[in-house]
Amino acid sequence: MTSLTEREIICILTKQFARQLRPLLGFNDDVSAIPLSSKTWIIVKTDMLVGSTDIPPGMTIQEAGRKAVVAAVSDFAAKGVQPTALMVSLGLPGPVARKTVQNIAFGLSQAAREYHCKIIGGDTNQADDLVIDVAGVGVANPKKLVRRDGARVGDVVAVTGPFGNPAAGLRILMSREKKKLANHTSLVNAVLRPKARLTEGIILAKSGGVTSSIDSSDGLAWSLHQIARASLVGINLHTIPVAPAAQSFAKERRISAIELALYGGEEYELLVTVAPNRFSSLKKRVPSLKRIGIVEKGSEVVAHLDGRRIQVEERGWEHFR
């Protein structure tokens, strides 16, 4: 039997559920929306963390709890929406120890405090695998919501920070070499203690200068393609924003730094497109904002690096592989 990829599964689900409605954002954006009025939409996002696939070696259960919240918050960040409340569903392998539950709860609360949202309820269940499913809920003015489909030809393509650290950190954790862990704390921490760019996302959305936005949890390349596809545009990069630590790690391991930055996944930076006359003022308010390319006509995502033309492939972090 051929196993479906995550994209194929989402495609089947979307087809089935789209019969019922044309989703406002939903399956084609970072979050889903329920309109209350012309000025108020309820914004919802669920993100499921599973022990066997999402918790790398070396990550504590408390860090896993925290990460589950960060992943849901990151999608709100991309839309510029403050999540106000979180619901948490837990699947716990038995026998369940008190310490395990306390540590998960502590990690969840820690992240909720960091992002100023409240955990207001949830569900618990016995399961063969650890499952932490976080549903975030917030409220937004639909006119202020930054979608994936608003990029226009001529817009600046920018990111809120560099890429590649989580991919490098994940390799170090998977190798289980204790010495390397100590030498590469910034890489390892990028995996164990990710940060959602919520403050930046809210500032960017409020500015009105951002035309489209997406988070990068499936990797930079994948996110670039989603913006291009949703907005019916092409993207031309003049640089790949590789993090310095990832760059030296790649050199040391003799692997491609660009590969790490483009296709790594588990990233939490935001990818945005910005009206060209607004970039400088936005850069003042979000200093980490980095210009990496331009929106063009067409549908391709390419990079021009030192005179070389590189095709950015539509692949990235994907479950079910």
Add this chain to the structure above:
Amino acid sequence: MTSLTEREIICILTKQFARQLRPLLGFNDDVSAIPLSSKTWIIVKTDMLVGSTDIPPGMTIQEAGRKAVVAAVSDFAAKGVQPTALMVSLGLPGPVARKTVQNIAFGLSQAAREYHCKIIGGDTNQADDLVIDVAGVGVANPKKLVRRDGARVGDVVAVTGPFGNPAAGLRILMSREKKKLANHTSLVNAVLRPKARLTEGIILAKSGGVTSSIDSSDGLAWSLHQIARASLVGINLHTIPVAPAAQSFAKERRISAIELALYGGEEYELLVTVAPNRFSSLKKRVPSLKRIGIVEKGSEVVAHLDGRRIQVEERGWEHFR
């Protein structure tokens, strides 16, 4: 290591999260609430179905998808709130077949149609166990919301239908005896095709005559105790509402029908308390409504059956056992 029970887990979580806030309903009621204004609360409920514990033998994956939605909707029914949107997070054991995803999606959509809500997004993940986590979202006027803590001394205790069929059906399914399956379709269907009492719950809440309400997914006895505890009252039953089919099954098997009806779990009837002068008019609008007892002073839940006094124990369907 002693394994925690589900109640103990919820207790640890509640303690941790309650530091952040006094939840409006949340951990002590069927649903959680996010206040938008004095007249509008967002209502949220998540319900996680796990393959290894929640899918009995004989239940198809399509029925499991449908059941996951019914379980979430049932909590909305108890509060008299229409869920308008559903988010679905799936954990799927690999390799994932197309037919599996299609069948789950079909079951989910089927239930969404039955209860007039829309599936607007979700998440998918690889997992060792099948997990279907449904988050329902709706909107309610807090003044119309029927809580668990409003029962008053003298109120009528009533249920929207009889109990025991799912407990009996579950035993038949667990026995895997094909002949029995054919002879007891109503019992088996109570498990495979449960129905949430959404229409009834909305009518009851709108009437203004219902003082407290809870669904019975953890069993009738458990629900009676939750109402008594939240409302600081005692409950005295004059009858146990055993379903006729469960009654004959119990007789045939020489087991206690009362045990099936009180402690079975997987039930979806609503348990409500009603102002005494409102019961008759409510009964006209919800004909299945059945009077089973009265709210009294104290904190005990007892039944008086044929002159015998029976203590109703605070136990029921519980995971992690």
